[in-house]
Amino acid sequence: MRIELRGITKKFGFFTANDQIDLIVEPGEIHCLLGENGAGKSTLMNVIFGHLQPEEGEIVIDGETVKFNNSGEAVRRRIGMVHQHFMLVPVFTVAENVVLGFEPTKSFNRLDRKKAADEIRRVSKEYGLEVDPDAVIEELPIGLQQRVEILKALSQDAELLILDEPTAVLTPQEIEALMAIMRSLAKAGKSILFITHKLKEVKAVGDVITVIRQGKVVGSVPPSASESELASMMVGRDVNLTVNKEASPPGEEVLEIRDLVVRDDRGLAAVNGVTLDVRAGEIMALAGVQGNGQTELVEALAGMRRIESGTITVKGRDVTNSKPRQMLDRGLGHIPEDRQRDGLVLPMSVADNLVLNTPRRAPFARRGSRNLSAVDENALKQVKDFDIRTTSIREPVSALSGGNQQKVIVARELSRPLAFLVASQPTRGLDVGSIEYVHRQIVNQRNEGLGVLIVSSELDEVLALGDRIAVMHEGRITGVVDPTTSRENIGLLMAGSSIKVDHD
Amino acid sequence: MTDNMDDVLAQADPDTPVVRRSLWTRFSSKSPIVLALLALVLGFLIGALVIIFSTNTVLDAWRNIFSSWGAPWDALKVTFDNVGAAYRALFTGSVIDPPQFWHSIVTGKQWDNSLTPISETLTYATPLIIAGIAVGIAFQTGIFNIGANGQAIMGGIAGCAVGSMINMPAFIHIPLTLAAGIIGGVIAGAIPGFLKAYTGAHEVIVTLMLNYVIAFFLVFVLLSTALQLPNQSNDISRTMYSSAQLAPLFGTASGLRVSYGIFIAAAVVYFAWWFLDRSSLGFDFRITGNNPNAAKASGINARRVVVVVFLISGGLAGLAGVVQVASTTHYVDGNFLIGNAGIGFTAITVALLGRNRPMGIVWGSLLFAALGVGGRNMQAATGIPLDLATIIQSVVVLFVATPVLVKEIFRLRSSSAQGIQLATKGWSS
Numbered sequence: 032m033r034i035e036l037r038g039i040t041k042k043f044g045f046f047t048a049n050d051q052i053d054l055i056v057e058p059g060e061i062h063c064l065l066g067e068n069g070a071g072k073s074t075l076m077n078v079i080f081g082h083l084q085p086e087e088g089e090i091v092i093d094g095e096t097v098k099f100n101n102s103g104e105a106v107r108r109r110i111g112m113v114h115q116h117f118m119l120v121p122v123f124t125v126a127e128n129v130v131l132g133f134e135p136t137k138s139f140n141r142l143d144r145k146k147a148a149d150e151i152r153r154v155s156k157e158y159g160l161e162v163d164p165d166a167v168i169e170e171l172p173i174g175l176q177q178r179v180e181i182l183k184a185l186s187q188d189a190e191l192l193i194l195d196e197p198t199a200v201l202t203p204q205e206i207e208a209l210m211a212i213m214r215s216l217a218k219a220g221k222s223i224l225f226i227t228h229k230l231k232e233v234k235a236v237g238d239v240i241t242v243i244r245q246g247k248v249v250g251s252v253p254p255s256a257s258e259s260e261l262a263s264m265m266v267g268r269d270v271n272l273t274v275n276k277e278a279s280p281p282g283e284e285v286l287e288i289r290d291l292v293v294r295d296d297r298g299l300a301a302v303n304g305v306t307l308d309v310r311a312g313e314i315m316a317l318a319g320v321q322g323n324g325q326t327e328l329v330e331a332l333a334g335m336r337r338i339e340s341g342t343i344t345v346k347g348r349d350v351t352n353s354k355p356r357q358m359l360d361r362g363l364g365h366i367p368e369d370r371q372r373d374g375l376v377l378p379m380s381v382a383d384n385l386v387l388n389t390p391r392r393a394p395f396a397r398r399g400s401r402n403l404s405a406v407d408e409n410a411l412k413q414v415k416d417f418d419i420r421t422t423s424i425r426e427p428v429s430a431l432s433g434g435n436q437q438k439v440i441v442a443r444e445l446s447r448p449l450a451f452l453v454a455s456q457p458t459r460g461l462d463v464g465s466i467e468y469v470h471r472q473i474v475n476q477r478n479e480g481l482g483v484l485i486v487s488s489e490l491d492e493v494l495a496l497g498d499r500i501a502v503m504h505e506g507r508i509t510g511v512v513d514p515t516t517s518r519e520n521i522g523l524l525m526a527g528s529s530i531k532v533d534h535d
Numbered sequence: 536m537t538d539n540m541d542d543v544l545a546q547a548d549p550d551t552p553v554v555r556r557s558l559w560t561r562f563s564s565k566s567p568i569v570l571a572l573l574a575l576v577l578g579f580l581i582g583a584l585v586i587i588f589s590t591n592t593v594l595d596a597w598r599n600i601f602s603s604w605g606a607p608w609d610a611l612k613v614t615f616d617n618v619g620a621a622y623r624a625l626f627t628g629s630v631i632d633p634p635q636f637w638h639s640i641v642t643g644k645q646w647d648n649s650l651t652p653i654s655e656t657l658t659y660a661t662p663l664i665i666a667g668i669a670v671g672i673a674f675q676t677g678i679f680n681i682g683a684n685g686q687a688i689m690g691g692i693a694g695c696a697v698g699s700m701i702n703m704p705a706f707i708h709i710p711l712t713l714a715a716g717i718i719g720g721v722i723a724g725a726i727p728g729f730l731k732a733y734t735g736a737h738e739v740i741v742t743l744m745l746n747y748v749i750a751f752f753l754v755f756v757l758l759s760t761a762l763q764l765p766n767q768s769n770d771i772s773r774t775m776y777s778s779a780q781l782a783p784l785f786g787t788a789s790g791l792r793v794s795y796g797i798f799i800a801a802a803v804v805y806f807a808w809w810f811l812d813r814s815s816l817g818f819d820f821r822i823t824g825n826n827p828n829a830a831k832a833s834g835i836n837a838r839r840v841v842v843v844v845f846l847i848s849g850g851l852a853g854l855a856g857v858v859q860v861a862s863t864t865h866y867v868d869g870n871f872l873i874g875n876a877g878i879g880f881t882a883i884t885v886a887l888l889g890r891n892r893p894m895g896i897v898w899g900s901l902l903f904a905a906l907g908v909g910g911r912n913m914q915a916a917t918g919i920p921l922d923l924a925t926i927i928q929s930v931v932v933l934f935v936a937t938p939v940l941v942k943e944i945f946r947l948r949s950s951s952a953q954g955i956q957l958a959t960k961g962w963s964s
Binding site for chain 1: 809813814815816818819821822825826828829831832833834835836
């Protein structure tokens with residue numbers, strides 16, 4: 032299918048989300064749409080999929096001008112969309128989800144499960160998408176859930192597949208698998224619109240890359256374009272992709288973790304005998320595929336999860352099984368993995384969020400009464416120092432973009448006296464400009480002698496920031512290596528291989 | 536929090552950056568005051584329809600509009616006369632009667648008559664404000680204290696017991712009585728508080744059920760020697776000594792019932808504002824209420840917050856109960872805060888109406904008290920049943936609870952994009 036967008040303009044009130052967008056996707060082409068958060072990518076996709084109606088412009092499919100009033104009409108014109116947040120019923124099986132809305136029935140309107148399962152096997156086989164039709168969605172890993180979404184679109188005979196930030200929730204291996212699927216679909220003649228803000232991915236899989244910024248098309252380039260070229264097109268200025276980090280001699284150990292065992296919510300030992308040190312003035316990067324116990328390890332460090340056995344020592348003092356408040360008082364700085372869940376109170380103001388875990392510390396309160404002028408003063412200072420883009424310090428933090436929300440947390444954690452910093456996926460979901468900023472802040476802290484533990488499933492981030500890299504697999508540390516180690520070897524450790532890697 | 540359209544948009548579409556809002560949109564769609572006033576307007580409009588459809592003279596006039604040239608005009612006039620008379624009675628019965636008031640100003644006499652309506656409204660509003668704040672503070676912490684009524688009954692019982700036990704000087708007796716009421720409420724609030732904090736029992740179930748337990752406990756103590764009026768077989772308590780009563784502001788001779796209790800309500804409102812906006816503990820409460828996960832990560836002890844919020848909420852509800860007894864009846868009987876008189880239940884509605892903000896709760900309480908008091912006057916003056924006031928109350932609450940509907944009715948802002956945006960959210964978000 033060939034789809035052409037001509038001069039699409041979409042406005043929300045006074046704000047123009049899409050401004051005269053032109054775009055052509057040829058049959059069998061993987062067309063990447065690259066842009067920062069807030070550039071208008073998702074809005075454009077919602078226009079194509081009929082969720083939103085543009086004020087101006089037209090959509091032309093195979094030479095015929097079409098107009099969609101809702102997504103059902105788009106599906107009928109063979110457009111399929113895989114949303115960033117999956118639209119699956121968690122307690123239904125794969126087969127039930129795929130046929131939902133188009134159920135094959137037997138007599139008396141009973142669902143024909145066999146026919147549904149057969150349909151899935153047919154489509155799975157045709158495109159090499161292996162999924163068990165009888166598996167229940169909530170028991171499947173994220174990567175497979177996404178595959179079900181793709182299957183669902185394909186079983187409705189989609190010729191154009193829109194993938195909205197599909198890799199944001201996937202592990203590196205799952206991303207590889209997804210890219211293979213995309214290539215095989217393109218080979219079978221499907222058109223693919225792939226939306227992302229990750230440069231490596233577009234270069235790896237795209238046939239054409241269109242960059243949009245502030246609702247406008249900046250230009251289209253072949254995948255041979257360099258990463259820094261793409262980044263500057265996205266951001267509108269030159270971006271420094273490598274982290275400048277001068278050597279810094281590490282000091283004494285600030286955080287010692289010994290034989291730590293922590294159970295997850297299901298009662299399994301998610302952290303199973305971890306021993307790890309972080310020294311002052313160094314960044315220890317913890318690499319690993321997500322779900323290998325990193326989350327539980329960080330929660331244990333933050334005092335939010337009970338420690339089964341083993342010890343945690345901060346500056347020589349045993350803090351095993353301390354409460355969150357005690358850990359904060361011992362100098363823990365914590366940038367949580369899920370910032371909206373654990374790091375912010377969205378309806379509350381920027382100023383309040385900047386003192387969220389220090390409300391009783393002078394000068395923000397005295398004898399149980401808050402000193403709001405000190406809180407405001409602090410907020411104004413942090414907004415300026417950390418370049419938080421907000422219309423007002425009274426604005427609810429929910430009104431800020433993801434990057435600025437993260438800056439609020441970074442500002443809050445880095446502006447109080449710390450013994451060590453734990454940063455979990457500190458740049459997940461952020462645009463290039465914000466990533467650059469957060470990285471620089473963390474490196475600055477390390478240069479000033481702070482011990483930092485970074486947990487990240489992005490290998491690039493681990494390699495760029497780590498002074499030492501620990502790799503975690505199934506609750507254990509499979510190796511501690513230095514950042515000059517090859518990607519292949521770290522990859523082997525991430526996969527749990529016991530291969531000996533030279534280190535230290 | 537779906538009343539905030541900008542938030543909804545911002546959350547639903549991560550690609551929409553912050554849009555600077557104009558003063559007009561801020562005023563027209565964001566302000567809860569504007570929305571509450573519009574809900575009130577709708578309540579009275581729907582009330583007018585109910586009057587029209589339930590008054591035979593009005594309906595007959597409309598049936599006969601084809602009988603003569605002047606009939607349509609007559610029908611309109613009858614309609615306006617009836618609706619106008621009802622709402623006039625509602626107003627004059629709850630605020631002031633302007634001619635009567637003017638008469639007092641001119642002659643300087645009959646002030647008691649002129650001020651009776653507003654005095655009655657304030658009398659009913661006083662305990663309601665306190666109970667509303669009890670519920671509102673809990674709501675802001677994310678705790679649904681449905682048991683304010685039971686806690687108020689406990690406060691009333693305890694206050695009545697202390698107030699009627701022995702005679703002593705008022706400057707000791709009144710504080711003791713009030714303290715007893717607060718403690719009664721604290722005890723009733725502690726039960727669901729500890730149960731939730733230490734066993735995870737859901738507070739809605741526990742508080743709801745405790746209301747029944749306490750209602751029967753009330754009858755039990757009223758029939759026991761501890762509280763029962765001597766030489767009586769009815770479920771009625773002894774009367775509080777006058778030294779324990781909250782005296783009428785203008786003296787017993789004036790006949791105006793509004794009491795010193797309104798100063799207690801004012802103090803509670805100030806406390807609630809300070810607590811929620813200015814105190815460190817209140818800040819912890821609001822963090823917990825808005826995001827329990829972030830509260831935990833910020834080192835807030837959730838268990839302690841749950842217990843303390845129930846102690847505060849229960850204590851305030853108990854205070855509402857004792858203020859009610861000490862300023863009006865001065866005794867409790869088996870009907871105390873039962874059925875329609877259950878201020879602890881009205882308090883939930885009032886807290887909703889006032890969006891759990893102290894001043895909002897004050898306005899909500901005054902409105903509810905005025906509709907109740909004025910409704911009785913309307914029934915007496917025009918024969919339109921008191922239930923109409925209840926209908927207006929209900930409609931107002933309904934519209935306050937569904938701000939999107941109000942915005943849609945008054946076309947405050949086109950919301951065509953919103954429904955669609957919400958639909959694009961998946962279960963994982």
